[in-house]
Amino acid sequence: MIPVDATLQEILDLVGIFVFAVSGALLGVRKDFDVIGMTVLAEITGLGGGVLRDLVIGAVPPAAFTDLGYPLVPLAATAIVFFWHPQFDRRGAIRGAVLVFDAAGLGLFCVTGATKALAYGLGPVQAAGLGLCTAVGGGIMRDVLANDVPSVLYDKELYAIPALLGAGLAVTVYEVDAYNVFTAVGAALFAFALRLVARRLRWRAPRARRR
Amino acid sequence: MIPVDATLQEILDLVGIFVFAVSGALLGVRKDFDVIGMTVLAEITGLGGGVLRDLVIGAVPPAAFTDLGYPLVPLAATAIVFFWHPQFDRRGAIRGAVLVFDAAGLGLFCVTGATKALAYGLGPVQAAGLGLCTAVGGGIMRDVLANDVPSVLYDKELYAIPALLGAGLAVTVYEVDAYNVFTAVGAALFAFALRLVARRLRWRAPRARRR
Amino acid sequence: MIPVDATLQEILDLVGIFVFAVSGALLGVRKDFDVIGMTVLAEITGLGGGVLRDLVIGAVPPAAFTDLGYPLVPLAATAIVFFWHPQFDRRGAIRGAVLVFDAAGLGLFCVTGATKALAYGLGPVQAAGLGLCTAVGGGIMRDVLANDVPSVLYDKELYAIPALLGAGLAVTVYEVDAYNVFTAVGAALFAFALRLVARRLRWRAPRARRR
Numbered sequence: 001m002i003p004v005d006a007t008l009q010e011i012l013d014l015v016g017i018f019v020f021a022v023s024g025a026l027l028g029v030r031k032d033f034d035v036i037g038m039t040v041l042a043e044i045t046g047l048g049g050g051v052l053r054d055l056v057i058g059a060v061p062p063a064a065f066t067d068l069g070y071p072l073v074p075l076a077a078t079a080i081v082f083f084w085h086p087q088f089d090r091r092g093a094i095r096g097a098v099l100v101f102d103a104a105g106l107g108l109f110c111v112t113g114a115t116k117a118l119a120y121g122l123g124p125v126q127a128a129g130l131g132l133c134t135a136v137g138g139g140i141m142r143d144v145l146a147n148d149v150p151s152v153l154y155d156k157e158l159y160a161i162p163a164l165l166g167a168g169l170a171v172t173v174y175e176v177d178a179y180n181v182f183t184a185v186g187a188a189l190f191a192f193a194l195r196l197v198a199r200r201l202r203w204r205a206p207r208a209r210r211r
Numbered sequence: 212m213i214p215v216d217a218t219l220q221e222i223l224d225l226v227g228i229f230v231f232a233v234s235g236a237l238l239g240v241r242k243d244f245d246v247i248g249m250t251v252l253a254e255i256t257g258l259g260g261g262v263l264r265d266l267v268i269g270a271v272p273p274a275a276f277t278d279l280g281y282p283l284v285p286l287a288a289t290a291i292v293f294f295w296h297p298q299f300d301r302r303g304a305i306r307g308a309v310l311v312f313d314a315a316g317l318g319l320f321c322v323t324g325a326t327k328a329l330a331y332g333l334g335p336v337q338a339a340g341l342g343l344c345t346a347v348g349g350g351i352m353r354d355v356l357a358n359d360v361p362s363v364l365y366d367k368e369l370y371a372i373p374a375l376l377g378a379g380l381a382v383t384v385y386e387v388d389a390y391n392v393f394t395a396v397g398a399a400l401f402a403f404a405l406r407l408v409a410r411r412l413r414w415r416a417p418r419a420r421r422r
Numbered sequence: 423m424i425p426v427d428a429t430l431q432e433i434l435d436l437v438g439i440f441v442f443a444v445s446g447a448l449l450g451v452r453k454d455f456d457v458i459g460m461t462v463l464a465e466i467t468g469l470g471g472g473v474l475r476d477l478v479i480g481a482v483p484p485a486a487f488t489d490l491g492y493p494l495v496p497l498a499a500t501a502i503v504f505f506w507h508p509q510f511d512r513r514g515a516i517r518g519a520v521l522v523f524d525a526a527g528l529g530l531f532c533v534t535g536a537t538k539a540l541a542y543g544l545g546p547v548q549a550a551g552l553g554l555c556t557a558v559g560g561g562i563m564r565d566v567l568a569n570d571v572p573s574v575l576y577d578k579e580l581y582a583i584p585a586l587l588g589a590g591l592a593v594t595v596y597e598v599d600a601y602n603v604f605t606a607v608g609a610a611l612f613a614f615a616l617r618l619v620a621r622r623l624r625w626r627a628p629r630a631r632r633r
Contacts, residue, residue, distance in 0.1 A: 028575075034627040036582050037575040040558075051478070056262070058271035060480035065539075065548045082630045117276075126276045136251075140356065145562070147571045149358045153239070153248040160247050205245040208293045267473070269482035328487075337487045347462075351567065360569045364450070364459040371458050416456040419504050 008181055009112055012188070013050065013063070014073055016108030021046035021074035023101040024142050025081035030094050031146055035082055041142055042074040042081075046105075049137030053113050053130060057120040100196070102139055102151070106163050107192035110135035111184050114167040115174055124171045131167025135191075136160060157199040166191025219392055220323055223399070224261065224274070225284055227319030232257035232285035234312040235353050236292035241305050242357055246293055252353055253285040253292075257316075260348030264324050264341060268331040311407070313350055313362070317374050318403035321346035322395050325378040326385055335382045342378025346402075347371060368410040377402025430603055431534055434610070435472065435485070436495055438530030443468035443496035445523040446564050447503035452516050453568055457504055463564055464496040464503075468527075471559030475535050475552060479542040522618070524561055524573070528585050529614035532557035533606050536589040537596055546593045553589025557613075558582060579621040588613025 024045030028038030047064040054062030064070040085094070113134025117127035136152045136159070143150040152159045169187040173179050197203075235256030239249030258275040265273035275281040296305070324345025328338035347363045347370070354361040363370045380398040384390050408414075446467030450460030469486040476484035486492040507516070535556025539549035558574045558581070565572040574581045591609040595601050619625075 029630045031575075032629065033575050034629045036580060036627045038630065040574050040582060055266055055477055056272055056276055061478055061542075061544060061548075065478055065544060065552055068545070068547060071548075071551055085630055120272075122272060122276060123279075125279060126272075126282075129282055130276055144355055144566060145572055145575060147358070147569070149242075150356055152251050153242075153244050153356060158247060160251060205247045207243065207245045208240045208249065208296055266477055267483055267487055331483075333483060333487060334490075336490060337483075337493075340493055341487055355566055358569070360453075361567055363462050364453075364455050364567060369458060371462060416458045418454065418456045419451045419460065419507055 005180070008184065009116065010063075010067070010069075012108050012112045012184060014069055016105050016112060017046035017050070017070060017073045018077050019101045019108070020049070020105030020138050020142075021077035022081055023098045023105060023139070024074070025078045026085065026094055026098045026101065027142060027146055028078075029081065029085050030098070035078070038082065039075065039078045041145065042078045043071060044145060045138045045142040046074040046077065047071065047138065048141040049109050049113065049134040049139075052137045053116060053134040056130060056133070057117055057122065059116070059120065099199070103162075103192050103195040105138070106135045106159075106195055107166055107188035107190070109138070110163040110167040110191050111170040111188045114170045115179060115184070118171060118174050124175060128164065128167040128171050131170065132160060132164045135163040135167070157195075158203055158205055159195070161205075162191040162194035162198065165194065216391070219395065220327065221274075221278070221280075223319050223323050223395060225280055227316050227323060228257040228261070228281060228284045229288050230312045230319070231260075231316030231349050231353075232288035233292060234309045234316060234350070235285070236289045237296065237305055237309045237312065238353060238357055239289075240292065240296050241309070246289070249293065250286065250289045252356060253289045254282060255356060256349045256353040257285040257288065258282065258349065259352040260320050260324065260345040260350075263348040264327060264345040267341060267344070268328055268333065270327070270331065310410070314373075314403050314406040316349070317346045317370075317406055318377055318399035318401070320349070321374040321378040321402050322381040322399045325381045326390060326395070329382065329385050335386060339375065339378040339382050342381065343371060343375045346374040346378070368406075369414055369416055370406070372416075373402040373405035373409065376405065427602070430606060431538065432485075432489070432491075434530050434534045434606060436491055438527050438534060439468040439472070439492060439495045440499050441523045441530070442471070442527030442560050442564075443499035444503055445520045445527060445561070446496070447500045448507065448516055448520045448523065449564060449568055451503065451507050452520070457500070460504065461497065461500045463567060464500045465493060466567060467560045467564040468496040468499065469493065469560070470563040471531050471535065471556040471561075474559040475538060475556040478552060478555070479539055479544065481538070481542065521621070525584075525614050525617040527560070528557045528581075528617055529588055529610035529612070531560070532585040532589040532613050533592040533610045536592045537601060537606070540593065540596050546597060550586065550589040550593050553592065554582060554586045557585040557589070579617075580625055580627055581617070583627075584613040584616035584620065587616065 021042040024041040025038045028041045051062045110131040114131030117130040140150045173183040232253040235252040236249045239252045262273045321342040325338045325342030328341040351361040384394040443464040446463040447460045450463045473484045532553040536549045536553030539552040562572045595605040
C-alpha cells in the first residue's frame with residue numbers, strides 16, 4: 001500500500017463537495033426555497049457524506065469542521081446556482097442538471113471515501129462499503145430534508161451499483177500500489193459514466209414479484 | 212459485573228440485524244422498490260441502530276464496518292425476502308410480517324445495545340437509554356428513508372416501552388452478574404412478547420387532551 | 423482564551439434542552455401523537471443537536487449519555503406540556519408556542535455549541551459553524567421525524583441567520599476573554615430576539631429568479 005497523497009485527496013474531496021453542493025442548491029431552486037434554504041441544502045449535500053465517513057473511521061473533528069475550504073465550497077456553489085440557474089429555463093432542465101451533478105459527486109466520493117477508509121485501516125471490502133456510504137450519504141440527507149424519497153431507494157437505474165463498483169475499483173488500484181491522480185480520477189469517471197449510461201439505457205434492477 | 216461474552220453478543224447482534232433487515236426488505240416490497248432499494252433499506256434498518264450505538268460509545272469504526280458478517284446478513288435477508296415474499300399474498304400479510312420481524316429486532320437490540328453500553332462504561336440508566344436508542348434507531352432510519360412517520364412516534368401501542376423495559380431487564384441481570392445466553396435471550400423475548408401483546412390487546416398510551 | 427465555566431455551560435445546555443424539548447412535545451400534540459410519541463420527539467429535539475456536536479468534536483460518550491439530567495429534562499418538558507397545553511385552545515396558539523420555544527433553544531444552543539467547540543480546539547469560524555449546526559440540528563431531526571420539511575429550509579424568515587450571528591457573537595466574546603454568564607446569555611438573547619423580530623417584520627431572504 002502507498003500513503004494517499006493528501007493534496008490529491010483534498011482536491012478530489014473539494015470537487016466532489018462542489019458538484020454535490022450544486023445538486024443540493026438546484027434542488028432548493030426546484031423546491032422554491034429561498035437562498036438560505038438553498039445554502040443549507042448545498043452544505044448538507046456537499047458535506048454530509050464526508051462527515052459520516054469521518055465519524056465512522058474516527059477522524060474527528062471531521063474535515064468539514066477543520067478545513068475552512070470545506071464549508072466555503074458549498075457557499076460558492078450556491079452563489080453560482082443562485083445567479084446562473086435562470087439559464088435553465090426549459091422544462092425538466094433543472095431536474096436533469098441535479099442528476100448530472102449528483103452523478104459527478106457520486107463518482108468522486110465513492111473514491112475518496114474508500115481510499116480514506118483504507119488509510120484509516122479498514123479492510124478492502126469494508127472500505128468499499130464505506131466508499132458507497134460516503135457517496136450516497138449526502139444525497140440521502142438532501143432528499144430526506146427536502147422530503148423526497150431518496151434516489152438510492154426508488155431510482156430504477158441502479159443508483160448504488162456504480163458507486164459500489166467505483167469504490168471497488170479505487171480499493172483495487174490502491175491495494176496494488178497504483179493509486180494516483182489518473183487512477184483515482186479514472187475510477188471516479190467510471191462510476192460517473194456508468195451511472196449516466198445506466199440511466200440513459202434504462203438498465204433496471206428487478207423488483208420482487210407480487211401475486 | 213462480568214465481561215460480556217463476545218461471541219454471545221455477536222450472535223445476538225447478527226440475529227437482530229437479520230430480523231430488522233427482513234423488516235426493511237419487506238417494507239421495500241410494500242413500497243414497490245426494486246432489489247437495490249430493498250437492499251439499501253435492509254442494510255440501513257439492520258445496521259443503523261448499532262452504528263449509532265457504536266458512535267455514541269466511541270467504538271469506532273463501528274462493528275458494521277469491521278466485521279464482514281454485519282453487512283452480509285442484510286444481503287442474505289434481502290435475498291430471502293426477494294424470492295420468498297410472494298407467499299405473502301393475502302391482504303395485509305406483508306404489513307403484519309414487517310411488524311413481527313421489527314418486534315424481534317427491537318427485543319434483541321435493546322439487550323445488545325444496553326449491555327455493550329455497560330461494557331463501555333456507561334451508567335445503568337444511561338445504558339438502558341442507549342439500549343432503547345439502539346433498538347429504535349434502525350427502524351426510525353428505515354421509516355424516515357421510506358418517507359413514513361416512524362412507528363415510534365405514531366404507533367399507538369407503546370412501541371418504545373417494551374424496548375426500554377427489555378433494556379432495563381438486561382441491565383439488571385448484567386449488574387447482578389447473571390448475564391448469560393438464557394437471561395439475554397429471555398430479556399429479548401420479554402420485550403418482543405410485550406410489544407406483540409401490547410399490540411394485540413391494544414394497550415394505548417394516553418394523548419394530551421384537546422379542547 | 424479562558425476556560426469555559428463548566429457549570430455555566432451545563433445550565434445553558436439544560437435550559438436549551440428544556441425549551442427545545444417543549445417545542446418537540448408541542449409539535450407532538452399538534453400532530454396528535456400519544457404521550458410516548460411526544461416524549462420521543464421531545465428527547466430527540468432537546469438532545470439531537472448536542473449529540474451531533476459532541477460526536478463531531480469527539481466528546482464521546484456525548485453529554486446526553488453521561489449526565490442524567492440531560493435525558494430527564496425532556497421528560498419534565500413533556501409532562502408539563504401534556505398537562506398544561508389545553509391552555510392553548512385558541513387557533514394557531516400551539517404553532518406560535520412551538521415557534522417561540524424553538525427560537526429560545528436556537529439562541530441557547532448556538533452559544534453552547536460554539537463555545538464547546540472552541541474548548542475542544544476548533545478554530546473560530548469552524549466553531550461558529552458548529553454552533554449553527556448544534557442550534558439547528560435538533561429542530562431538523564424533529565421536523566424530519568414528524569415528516570415536515572425542516573424550518574431551516576422553507577422558513578422565509580432567516581431561520582439560520584440569527585443562529586449563525588449568535589454563534590459568531592459567542593465566539594467573539596470568548597476570543598477576547600469576555601465570556602461569562604452575562605455575555606453568554608446576551609448572545610443567546612440576541613439570536614432569540616433577532617429570530618422573532620425577523621419573523622414579526624417578515625424579513626425575507628431572496629429566492630433565485632425563475633423565468
